Amino acid sequence: MTKDSDKTLPEKIPQHVAIIMDGNGRWAKSQGLPRLAGHRAGTDNLRTILEASVEFGIKYLTIYAFSTENWSRPESEVKGLLRIFRNALDRELQNLHENGVQLRHIGELDRIDPVLRQKVKEAIELTKNNDHLILNIAFNYGGRDEIIKVIQEIIKDKIKPEEVTNDLIEQYLFTAGSPDPDLIIRTSGELRTSNFLIWQAAYAEWYFVPDYWPDFGKEELRKALLDYSERKRRFGQISSSDT
Secondary structure, three states, X not given: OOOOOOOOOOOOOOOEEEEEOOOHHHHHHHOOOOHHHHHHHHHHHHHHHHHHHHHHOOOEEEEEEEEHHHHHOOHHHHHHHHHHHHHHHHHHHHHHHXXXXXXXXXXOOOOOOHHHHHHHHHHHHHHOOOOOEEXXXXXXXXXXXXXXXXXXXXXXXXXXXXXXXXXXXXXXXXXXXXXOOOEEEEOOOOOOOOOOOOOOOOOOEEEEOOOOHXXXXXXXXXXXXXXXHOOOOOOOOOOHHHO
16 A cells, blocks of 8 residues: 555544444435445445555544444345445455454444354454554444443442443443544534444544545545644643633
8 A cells, every 4th residue: 555645644643533434325326226236335435445544544443334223224225234244344354354454343243143243253353463453343333322231231240339430431332442533524414423432422523524425535534634633622621722
């Protein structure tokens, strides 16, 4: 992967970028194609964004691949999404491993069929020592569901109320071991968070773009990073320039 010398990169690159990959179905409709064709195009586009993320120096990338609410979609679409994910894992795993990508899963695997569940576990095991890019795949994930799971585990472990802190909760999150996202990108023009990383996104910078996910390429990611680099992150505090 070679860097483009003719394009300017911002000096301030976010360590962790998360993406809500929205608009696959509407992209397909705009092309006169069935919805699953849009999901396949969206999956194919992920390789472009992964390569660009490595080139731009992003260390953690979290993608919202399948939410807990997505199970309510038509059965044919759900089965198609699961098949696309399984085929993409089979097709891309070795290439991801050879390029130093570490795969992590966030969410619950219990509703996924045993064959796919095992493939995910094997992919995580194969890539666990890679450190070029950490790829968190949010599959069967919901922010509220995650917080409920945290509370359940804390109760199960009989932790005293006064011992519950920010640091403790973060140890129980699905994303334990990853820093909070610095920048969250949502494609397709929708302006909502959709139950994504509710705890972790408390101080993230959000970037909404009208492009459907299959059309969100390397240059669009660069623009998002440039926009991020121009922002002042205060984390609820007042900067010296504001006083």
